[in-house]
Amino acid sequence: MDPLAWTDARLPEFIRDLEALVCLESPSRDLEGLSHCASFLKEAFSPLGRVEERLLATGPLLRFSRPGREGRLLLLLHYDTVHPKGAFSFRVEGDVAVGPGVYDMKGSFIQLLYALRFLEEQGVSHPSLTALFTPDEEIGSLESRPFIEEEARSADWVLVLEPPTPEGDLKVARKGVGLYRLRALGRAAHQGVEPEKGVNAILELAHQVLKVMTLEDRTRGTTLGPNRIQGGTATNVVAEEAVLEIDLRAWTLEEAQRVEAGLKALRPVLEGARLELSGGLNRPPMEPTPESLALFEKARAIGRRLGLELRPGRVGGGSDGNFTAALAPTLDGLGLFGRDAHQRTEGVYLNQIPHRVALLALLLSEL
Numbered sequence: 001m002d003p004l005a006w007t008d009a010r011l012p013e014f015i016r017d018l019e020a021l022v023c024l025e026s027p028s029r030d031l032e033g034l035s036h037c038a039s040f041l042k043e044a045f046s047p048l049g050r051v052e053e054r055l056l057a058t059g060p061l062l063r064f065s066r067p068g069r070e071g072r073l074l075l076l077l078h079y080d081t082v083h084p085k086g087a088f089s090f091r092v093e094g095d096v097a098v099g100p101g102v103y104d105m106k107g108s109f110i111q112l113l114y115a116l117r118f119l120e121e122q123g124v125s126h127p128s129l130t131a132l133f134t135p136d137e138e139i140g141s142l143e144s145r146p147f148i149e150e151e152a153r154s155a156d157w158v159l160v161l162e163p164p165t166p167e168g169d170l171k172v173a174r175k176g177v178g179l180y181r182l183r184a185l186g187r188a189a190h191q192g193v194e195p196e197k198g199v200n201a202i203l204e205l206a207h208q209v210l211k212v213m214t215l216e217d218r219t220r221g222t223t224l225g226p227n228r229i230q231g232g233t234a235t236n237v238v239a240e241e242a243v244l245e246i247d248l249r250a251w252t253l254e255e256a257q258r259v260e261a262g263l264k265a266l267r268p269v270l271e272g273a274r275l276e277l278s279g280g281l282n283r284p285p286m287e288p289t290p291e292s293l294a295l296f297e298k299a300r301a302i303g304r305r306l307g308l309e310l311r312p313g314r315v316g317g318g319s320d321g322n323f324t325a326a327l328a329p330t331l332d333g334l335g336l337f338g339r340d341a342h343q344r345t346e347g348v349y350l351n352q353i354p355h356r357v358a359l360l361a362l363l364l365s366e367l
């Protein structure tokens, strides 16, 4: 039986499962919500393989494994969401299921569940499979990262079930993301009595912000955002300290390293001022390789059989695929098709669910 018709026949059941998971709200760092969600996932996936749990400070990390034929496939999914509890609730509006995290990326768990159920029911084989269900992706994956990298080192392929692009395309490239803090230290003095004794840290940073921005190179897609600045204590005191936070995005590691070298080379302009730089690259760029593009071509060919015209998307935002791209061929954006990630209108298109379940099931079976 073809997976499209198989899922289509089970769509009402799929939507009920989706609602159940979305209603277990699990904002990052909400340990109670996250553990309820993890319990649901353990119960749902246990009949299909082995589920192991490791308790991290940010929530339970689940490792699902299912033996198969030769080759090792790693799947990455996160079950934390960006929405605070009670922000909005699950509902079906016409052909869209709306709910917190339904698109990013709780729908992907139900999608994987049905893809595996299909393979099991039909007796279709797949490579041996491991999936990590992580609780901290939306806050940088600091705790999950070593587990993700360890699994990726021994994987032949990595599939990331993040949402596709807004056009429904898969993701072969993501920008690297860096966060830097530039701290200026001056000297406090009375602004009225002896301002000449002071060194103004805010003034120092004002010089530095414009220098930082000369490192930007939009023709290469390298952007810098000096998006947070703080400093000073009172209007009648020469500011002793000021801090600038900078967001860096770049397509290649080479570009990220060029910017970082430039930031490290910054020198104070005012006499007596000091600068301190901290931070670094939080997620390296996910750069396409010949192997990852071959993986995309495989997905594209399967998509065509299902009536989907999938293109190789490139996006500025990061995912856990950024950690694995240098370790194993990685393809991202394989989740359900929908809209408005991280917004209160976040939703998935119901009539596209069978296509994405079928795409995943066929990709698992044909790798």
Ligand SMILES: [Zn+2]
Residues within 6 Å of the ligand: 078, 104, 105, 137, 162, 163
């Ligand atoms: Zn996500």
